[in-house]
Amino acid sequence: MSAIRTAIIADPLGLHARPAAEFVTRARTYESDLTIASGDNSGNCKSLISILKLGIVVGTEVTITATGPDEAAAIAELGSFLEIVHGDDAP
Amino acid sequence: MIVSGIPVSGGTAVGRLVVIGVLKPVDALSSHIIASADEQLTRLLAAVAASRDEIASIAADTRQRMGNEPAAIIEAQLLVLDDPEWWDQIRDDVRNGAEPTAAVWEVTEGVAEALSSLDDPYLRERSADVLDVGQRVIGHLEGRSRTSALQGQTGNVIVAAHELTPTDTLDLDLDVVRGIVTEAGARTSHAAILARQLGIPAVVGAVGILKAASPGVVVVLDGDAGTCEIDPQPRDLDRARAKSVGQTTRTVISHAVTTRDGVAVQVLANASSVADVTRAVAEGADGIGLYRTEFLFMRSETPPDEQAQTEHYMAVAEAASGRPVTFRTLDVGGDKPVPGLQIEAEENPFLGVRGIRLTLANRPVFDGQLRALARTAAAFPGVSVMVPMVSGLEEIDEVRGILRDVTPQGAFRFGAMVEVPSAALLIDAFASEVDFLSVGTNDLTAYVLAADRGNRHLHELYSEFHPAVLRALQLIRAGAGDTPLSVCGELAGDPRATGLLVGLGYRQLSVSGPLVPAVKERISRLNAEEAKRASLELMRARRHRDVDAVLKSMSFED
Numbered sequence: 016m017s018a019i020r021t022a023i024i025a026d027p028l029g030l031h032a033r034p035a036a037e038f039v040t041r042a043r044t045y046e047s048d049l050t051i052a053s054g055d056n057s058g059n060c061k062s063l064i065s066i067l068k069l070g071i072v073v074g075t076e077v078t079i080t081a082t083g084p085d086e087a088a089a090i091a092e093l094g095s096f097l098e099i100v101h102g103d104d105a106p
Numbered sequence: 107m108i109v110s111g112i113p114v115s116g117g118t119a120v121g122r123l124v125v126i127g128v129l130k131p132v133d134a135l136s137s138h139i140i141a142s143a144d145e146q147l148t149r150l151l152a153a154v155a156a157s158r159d160e161i162a163s164i165a166a167d168t169r170q171r172m173g174n175e176p177a178a179i180i181e182a183q184l185l186v187l188d189d190p191e192w193w194d195q196i197r198d199d200v201r202n203g204a205e206p207t208a209a210v211w212e213v214t215e216g217v218a219e220a221l222s223s224l225d226d227p228y229l230r231e232r233s234a235d236v237l238d239v240g241q242r243v244i245g246h247l248e249g250r251s252r253t254s255a256l257q258g259q260t261g262n263v264i265v266a267a268h269e270l271t272p273t274d275t276l277d278l279d280l281d282v283v284r285g286i287v288t289e290a291g292a293r294t295s296h297a298a299i300l301a302r303q304l305g306i307p308a309v310v311g312a313v314g315i316l317k318a319a320s321p322g323v324v325v326v327l328d329g330d331a332g333t334c335e336i337d338p339q340p341r342d343l344d345r346a347r348a349k350s351v352g353q354t355t356r357t358v359i360s361h362a363v364t365t366r367d368g369v370a371v372q373v374l375a376n377a378s379s380v381a382d383v384t385r386a387v388a389e390g391a392d393g394i395g396l397y398r399t400e401f402l403f404m405r406s407e408t409p410p411d412e413q414a415q416t417e418h419y420m421a422v423a424e425a426a427s428g429r430p431v432t433f434r435t436l437d438v439g440g441d442k443p444v445p446g447l448q449i450e451a452e453e454n455p456f457l458g459v460r461g462i463r464l465t466l467a468n469r470p471v472f473d474g475q476l477r478a479l480a481r482t483a484a485a486f487p488g489v490s491v492m493v494p495m496v497s498g499l500e501e502i503d504e505v506r507g508i509l510r511d512v513t514p515q516g517a518f519r520f521g522a523m524v525e526v527p528s529a530a531l532l533i534d535a536f537a538s539e540v541d542f543l544s545v546g547t548n549d550l551t552a553y554v555l556a557a558d559r560g561n562r563h564l565h566e567l568y569s570e571f572h573p574a575v576l577r578a579l580q581l582i583r584a585g586a587g588d589t590p591l592s593v594c595g596e597l598a599g600d601p602r603a604t605g606l607l608v609g610l611g612y613r614q615l616s617v618s619g620p621l622v623p624a625v626k627e628r629i630s631r632l633n634a635e636e637a638k639r640a641s642l643e644l645m646r647a648r649r650h651r652d653v654d655a656v657l658k659s660m661s662f663e664d
Contacts, residue, residue, distance in 0.1 A: 067229055
């Protein structure tokens, strides 16, 4: 069995450096295998490079698939993460 | 010979070229090549472990010096060290007999190339982070460092590189580096961001500079035109030297400065940590014009309690050694979440519950912060407090009401930031009801132009020099009357804006710490009367490009 969730990227900067790193750090806390797919390409949620290579921009619909003991919790957290804006700092 | 690129940080600098080279596997010592795969793997693991420690300590140092956001970018490099697409590949190659330096080089290049072919320019820049990690590991394998060419340099240096990595930029010695030129890069690259923060000129995308110029040659870097002139004629060199004076000065002026015609202008610093404050004082700042308290909140899992906050604010005031300090209450929103504070996801966080709106909705946290600040102010009379994102006097009334309850003995000088257009339009009303005002030009610009500064497609539109923003600044200055008024935000530290702001009548500028010496130096060369005349001339501009044209031709000095 696997758990699947789709999400639309909310951040206007897409999944850029800091949020991508945060996303990967969160993904690595789960035991399940986690993949993220955008169009025909898919990547490993636990690899920052793999996530960056997907070139995910705002408005992209992605699908997260989790397979493992904590799959439901994983897709819930990671899916919600993609649906908020993680802005950059300005004074 | 002149090499052209993209101007990303203004000013002119003259200096000797020092090249930061790439550590390549051709340099690998041959004695390493005959070791067994097991020995090589041990070497590799040691180099990766050393790199991990180093990156973690650079991240910690960056957090102290520059805040959480830049530190998080460095920390992302730790994820690369055990990334399946990088580390697993290198480890397998070395197990199969590859020489570690060559394996790190090849895998890193492959990953960086894949990233740099992405459509999104921001994501493309991330290849620099991967290259940075690769170069660091190779440095440990080979016992060398990228920035070793900079060691022992004195005088004026222009740094050239194919591309500066995020951690290279932290290694630069600010006492000698006067400018940066790179072959690769864009406005969003680390070199560009750092140069703007430090106020030194930078040109990126200067393709061919490394081939055309040899190390040690004198170059003139023009960060406004985007050019780097190699070995210029003596006449051009003199002209460039004259122009560069003051724009790259590092001479600390620790006393208060006046214009040549005797108008006093205070130069304060923006800070986010005790270390920032100490550094600002060393740079000659007349005080702290903006202390951002949110980093204290972002550092811990739960909001710091009143006692912890009081200790932190007292340490800040102590570090300012008698100079005035203006604390800004917690300034966060849906885009900058803070642990332990309820922030709903919003459709439009920049127009949502942020700044004072958020703290008024989280009274226990806000009350605690105000109490801690009042305790600090009782011990340090130079302490003032301002609230961000104010849009109406109702918010001022509400804060005053809270202050009466939580600090009945009367507290501190209380001010408001002017960054929402409604506050600018009501400026006279605000001026009569608060003790001081401070203009946050970054947000003010964004809200006046309805343009997000981070949006790549709006680079042309978002400008603090837009005629509408300049008129807002004029209106605010006129409406504030005798109420003390400062400008914080990037405009205050922009070399092109000093004459303009003084000309408009601003007498307090709060700038990033490292910019304090240059801003003070510029003020002492200004003629306030002349600057006033020039600024009024500038107010006639109707289009953004008119402002640019007038700014270039105009002198605020004679």
